[in-house]
Amino acid sequence: MTDLQDVVDSVYHDLADRIGEGKLADYIPELATIDPKQFGIALVTTDGTVHAAGDAETSFSIQSISKVFTLTLALGKIGDGLWKRVGREPSGNAFNSIVQLEQEKGKPRNPFINAGAIAVADVVLAGHLPKEAIGEIVQFIRHLADDESIAIDHNVARSETQTGYRNVALANFMRAFGNLNHPVEHVLGVYFHHCAIAMSCRQLAHAGLYLASAGRNPLSGGSVVSSSRARRINALMLMCGHYDGSGDFAYRVGLPGKSGVGGGILAIAPGKASIAVWSPGLNENGNSLLGSAALELLAQRTGWSVFGQ
Numbered sequence: 001m002t003d004l005q006d007v008v009d010s011v012y013h014d015l016a017d018r019i020g021e022g023k024l025a026d027y028i029p030e031l032a033t034i035d036p037k038q039f040g041i042a043l044v045t046t047d048g049t050v051h052a053a054g055d056a057e058t059s060f061s062i063q064s065i066s067k068v069f070t071l072t073l074a075l076g077k078i079g080d081g082l083w084k085r086v087g088r089e090p091s092g093n094a095f096n097s098i099v100q101l102e103q104e105k106g107k108p109r110n111p112f113i114n115a116g117a118i119a120v121a122d123v124v125l126a127g128h129l130p131k132e133a134i135g136e137i138v139q140f141i142r143h144l145a146d147d148e149s150i151a152i153d154h155n156v157a158r159s160e161t162q163t164g165y166r167n168v169a170l171a172n173f174m175r176a177f178g179n180l181n182h183p184v185e186h187v188l189g190v191y192f193h194h195c196a197i198a199m200s201c202r203q204l205a206h207a208g209l210y211l212a213s214a215g216r217n218p219l220s221g222g223s224v225v226s227s228s229r230a231r232r233i234n235a236l237m238l239m240c241g242h243y244d245g246s247g248d249f250a251y252r253v254g255l256p257g258k259s260g261v262g263g264g265i266l267a268i269a270p271g272k273a274s275i276a277v278w279s280p281g282l283n284e285n286g287n288s289l290l291g292s293a294a295l296e297l298l299a300q301r302t303g304w305s306v307f308g309q
Ligand SMILES: NC(=O)CC[C@H](N)C(=O)O
Pocket: 062, 063, 064, 065, 095, 096, 114, 160, 167, 195, 259, 260, 261, 262, 286
């Protein structure tokens, strides 16, 4: 099968019977109110052509997928200095685990587990008020997606601020080790708000295009990062983007990917396309169940795994 729209349609069609499978991320009360029977796919090729199916225009909470964009901003600010604060190794633990943080003296394993993303938020916050840092992140994502309508879902941000006790614990732990430079409430304000950004699959696939195009975003026109930085962000997504499910995702899909507990996944086929899938039901690792299945079929049918056909 060569026509990409046919591939996207066939993936949607073959999984349509399973829409609604998986478990909502009910530890964030606002996410427990989402209708689980939704499923969207959007694929944007490096020349900007869009192929979509299902609920590809419906906004959802991008949650941890936002960590790809905050990592990109933090690397832009302090470059390799970031790696003094955050590691580059898979954690083999759940996204909100605290166990390694004590053994490794407050240095999170990677920028995609919650602790690592909280340290990244601290870097983005430097020299700003929290609302300025949040504004910078939203503006960056709007620029990448070439879409000014992208915004924060304030109900989700409030819900997480009220119930994010584990993140408060992680942040305090890092602050005790001297790995946060700003007050915990400020850093978490930035973190909770960037996790609460709402986007559709189509917007998200657009925003990720720089990672598929050697650091350039053909839609917004310019260079976002160098090609070597894009390659490295992809490497981190491949190794760490699905937490303790990263090995399984690499085995089944073979593409750099970043999941979020809102049920979205951004996957990158370098040189070919940026792909966003969304279905709110999660598997046991907190990754979209149908979204992972969709990417597995898509990778099979396009032959796009980074490990060869
Ligand atoms: N894996 C995720 O998407 C987790 C992000 C969520 N905001 C949290 O901190 O728990």
